[in-house]
Amino acid sequence: MPNLTKAPKLEKINFTKCKKLSDVHPSIKVLKQLQELRMSCTRIKQLRTELMVFENLKTFDLSACGNLIKIPDLSGAPNLEKIDFSYCRNLGKFHSSIKVLKRLQELRMSNTQIKQLWKGLVVLPNLKELDLNYCENLIEIPDLSGAPNLEKIDFSYCGSLCKVHPSIKVLKRLQKLKMCGTRIKQLWKGWVVLPNLKELDLMCCENLIEMPDLSGAPNLEKIEFSYCESLCKFHSSIKGLKRLQELEMSGTQIKQPWKGLVVFDNLKELDLSCCENLIETPDLSGVPNLEKIDFSYCESLYKFHSSIKGLKRLQELRMSCTRIKQLWKGLAVLPNLKELDLSFSENLIEIPDLSEAPNLEKIDFSYFRSLCKFHSSIKVLKRLQELRMSGTQMLNRPRIWVSQSRSQSKNRWFLPLSLLAIRRQLKNH
Structure with a gap:
C-alpha cells in the first residue's frame, strides 16, 4: 500500500483483488474522513495492532482474506454500518470491540472458523443482517436480545450448531431465518411471536424431529423443511398460515400433510417429492391458486385426491415414480x-x-x-x-x-x- 499521508481527505479506498498486498501502510491512520475501506481478496494477515480512529468509516470489507488471523480493534470506528469478513478461513475469533458499534447494520462472517460470536448481552440496536453461514465450528447462537431490529439471520450449514438461543423470541422484526444443514433438534418450544417472519428455511436439518408451532408467525410466505429426514409430522398451526406461498417438504417422513379441508388461498408451490411414507395426497380444494405440484418419487403414494380437478391455475404437475393407478x-x-x-x-x-x-x-x-x-x-x-x-x-x-x-x-x-x-x-x- 502506498504512503497516503498526502491524501488526508480520502473517503474511499478499494484494494480488492490486489493479491500481493500483505501489509497496510501506517499512514492510513491520518485518513480521518475515510468512509469505505475495501481490501477483499488480499494477503493481509493483520490490519494494525494499535488503535486507529476512523470516526467516519461506514463500510469495512476484508472478505476472502485467507491469511487474516485476527480482527482489529474496531472501537475507533464507532459509526461502522457494514462489516464483511466472509471467507476469511483462518479467522477464529471476533474482537470484543464489536460492543461499541451501535450503528452497525450488517455483519457478515460466513465461512470463518468462528466458534462463538460474542458472550453475554451485546447491544446492537441497528443490526439488521447477520450472516454466519458455513461456520462449521460455530457451536451456539449468541444472545440476540440486544439486537431487536434484526431482519435477516443466516446460520445455514453451521454443521456443529445444535441449539437455538431463546432470545430469538424477541426478534419481532425478523423477516428471514435460515438454519438449513444444522444439527438442531428443535427450533423453539411453545408459542413464539414473530409477526414479520416471511421465510423459514430448515432444509437438511437431519436431527429435526418436529415442526415448531408457527401460529405466532402468521405472515410466513415460504417454508422449507426439505430433507429433514427425521421429520414425520406437520404441526397443526400450519392451518393458520393464510399468506403461505411456497411449502417445501421433500425427502421427509411425512405420511399425511393435513387432514380435511385446509385453506391456503395464496399457496402457489407444493413440493412433497421423495416422501417415501406419503400414501395419499391431501385435499387441495382449499388451495385454488396452486401453480406447481411435485409428488415425484413418493413410492408409497397410490391415491390422488379428486380435488386436483379444481386447480384452474395449475401449471406444473410432477408425479413420476409413484404407485397411482389413475390420475x-x-x-x-x-x-x-x-x-x-x-x-x-x-x-x-x-x-x-x-x-x-x-x-x-x-x-x-x-x-x-x-x-x-x-x-x-x-x-x-x-x-x-x-x-x-x-x-x-x-x-x-x-x-x-x-x-x-x-x-x-x-x-x-x-x-x-x-x-x-x-x-x-x-x-x-
Missing part, C-alpha cells in the same frame, strides 16, 4: 397446465382425459410400462412441444425420431413418436 376420472379442467410428468408410473393403467388441458406443452410418459395406447384427447393439444414415450408398450409405433432445433427450444428432447405421426395414428383408429 383422475373423467374431465379435469386445467386450462393453465403446461407440464405433466408421469414417468416411471408402473401401476398407471391409462392416460387421463387431457381435453380440458389444451395448453399442455410438455408431457413425459417415459417408462409408463402399462401404456399401450393414447387417449384420443391428445388430438386437441395444439401447443404440445415435447413428448417423451420411451420404455412404454405402444403398439405400431412409427420409427420416427424428431429433435427440436435449438432455435425452437433451449432443451433438446428426442421423441420416439413425432406429434404428426401420433395424430395420423389416431385418425386411423
